[in-house]
Amino acid sequence: MSEERKRILSMLAKGKISEQEAEELIEAIGNQGGEGQGQGADESGGAKPKNVKYLYVKVMSSANDNVDVRVPLGIIRAGMKLTSLIPSQAMEHINSAMHEKGMKFDFNNFKPDDIEELIKNIADMEVNVKSKDGDTVRVYCG
């Protein structure tokens, strides 16, 4: 845990700041970190691969109903690492069940390098859907 975060939490525990203020401060710290990384990438002249951290899903309906979801990409890495710990007997069952459903995946072939490559390449992915009614769905990484 960073020093700033610890300080905010202790201020919150002591009642010096409200929950709302603590939330805003923690968010501000997070934003500063993100901006710093972005600047680093710019300085390198775009040679560095994009350091994407989140997968965003944004749904906006014509009636102004909004759904915003932000999922950390690290969860893909952690989840895929977890699959490597599944016992081989169970993995065979999973693979055969997937084949039966028409998905020809072999989880034994997934390697950490593949996951890193997947995460690296997902940075350029963007899905935009717009319906006739004016509803929009946007999926992207950032």
Add this chain to the structure above:
Amino acid sequence: MAPSIISLRIQKDNRFKLKLWLPVFILWPPAIILFLMIAPFLLIAEAVLALRGTPMHLFGMLGGLVSVLFSLRGTLVNVKSPRKDALVMVKIY
């Protein structure tokens, strides 16, 4: 880094308002103590399973689950419907 706070906000029709601020960082020290308490049993279970010919990496699995939990930090779910005056927001810091 482990999630330290979960913020939950639910609002409906200006009548029902729920705002929760869950300090999950309080749970980590007891979780470490609990882990230390069950670690010997996990070791025994791992050894028994290996002897039976069905080896399972219980520590690895536990570590994997913890890393999934840790990677949840930064998750945000925000559902807003001004039409129905409803709001659901979940943030993990």
